[in-house]
Amino acid sequence: xxxxxxxxxxxxxxxxxxxxxxxxxxxxxxxxxxxxxxxxxxxxxxxxxxxxxxxxxxxxxxxxxxxxxxxxxxxxxxxxxxxxxxxxxxxxxxxxxxxxxxxxxxxxxxxxxxxxxxxxxxxxxxxxxxxxxxxxxxxxxxxxxxxxxxxxxxxxxxxxxxxxxxxxxxxxxxxxxxxxxxxxxxxxxxxxxxxxxxxxxxxxxxxxxxxxxxxxxxxxxxxxxxxxxxxxxxxxxxxxxxxxxxxxxxxxxxxxxxxxxxxxxxxxxxxxxxxxxxxxxx
Numbered sequence: 065x066x067x068x069x070x071x072x073x074x075x076x077x078x079x080x081x082x083x084x085x086x087x088x089x090x091x092x093x094x095x096x097x098x099x100x101x102x103x104x105x106x107x108x109x110x111x112x113x114x115x116x117x118x119x120x121x122x123x124x125x126x127x128x129x130x131x132x133x134x135x136x137x138x139x140x141x142x143x144x145x146x147x148x149x150x151x152x153x154x155x156x157x158x159x160x161x162x163x164x165x166x167x168x169x170x171x172x173x174x175x176x177x178x179x180x181x182x183x184x185x186x187x188x189x190x191x192x193x194x195x196x197x198x199x200x201x202x203x204x205x206x207x208x209x210x211x212x213x214x215x216x217x218x219x220x221x222x223x224x225x226x227x228x229x230x231x232x233x234x235x236x237x238x239x240x241x242x243x244x245x246x247x248x249x250x251x252x253x254x255x256x257x258x259x260x261x262x263x264x265x266x267x268x269x270x271x272x273x274x275x276x277x278x279x280x281x282x283x284x285x286x287x288x289x290x291x292x293x294x295x296x297x298x299x300x301x302x303x304x305x306x307x308x309x310x311x312x313x314x315x316x317x318x319x320x321x322x323x324x325x326x327x328x329x330x331x332x333x334x335x336x337x338x339x340x341x342x343x344x345x346x
Contacts, residue, residue: 195227203240228268
């Protein structure tokens with residue numbers, strides 16, 4: 065009995081020592097790549113937040129992307145606010161929390177951007193704002209972006225990142241798909257260029273509408289792109305899906321994407337595409 069008590073005491077001391085050591089290790093000192101599984105020292109990640117082994121791009125906030133993507137940016141429609149159309153429990157509080165966290169009024173940042181001498185309209189969806197979900201304000205901001213660009217005869221670049229429609233706004237969220245698509249159609253009818261960059265993840269109603277309406281569709285390496293989630297599809301068709309079914313690389317192979325572009329190359333690539341096309345469709 066005495067030996068057991070002594071052993072137990074020593075064990076407790078070891079646990080306590082481990083906890084004390086753990087407390088001295090800064091949070092997120094090490095990160096693991098969601099795609100290839102490589103464990104990295106956090107400081108190995110550059111401002112682009114990409115894996116040095118496989119080029120996977122971590123899910124980042126819209127303003128973080130903006131910091132290295134353009135030379136100048138003028139934000140639009142910062143005054144728009146959701147009125148919680150369904151009076152969904154806790155929704156107003158959630159919106160307020162996300163607004164404080166991201167510095168955005170909703171899940172997309174929109175405005176006019178410049179790279180060198182190339183000027184264009186830019187929208188960046190933010191996966192940290194309720195998973196980039198498509199709500200009424202998100203839809204209104206994107207629609208206004210295209211409407212303004214049509215009037216000014218500018219190209220539009222849209223970075224998509226979304227879990228789909230926002231359930232707290234029900235069918236009003238789904239209606240944004242049609243509204244945005246009509247604004248895109250008007251922009252296209254004016255002969256203007258629309259470029260989409262699919263980032264991880266682009267799913268649901270966003271994929272079913274404006275994410276796949278571009279004249280040129282780019283994607284980041286290993287981005288998840290699809291409509292329904294893997295589990296839903298497998299439960300519906302009762303078959304196991306290939307691991308890469310919804311990867312950007314597989315979708316490129318089947319002709320739904322024009323090219324996969326690394327984050328560090330996006331700025332130059334977008335400027336070249338818009339300048340070469342003169343902001344107009346080819």
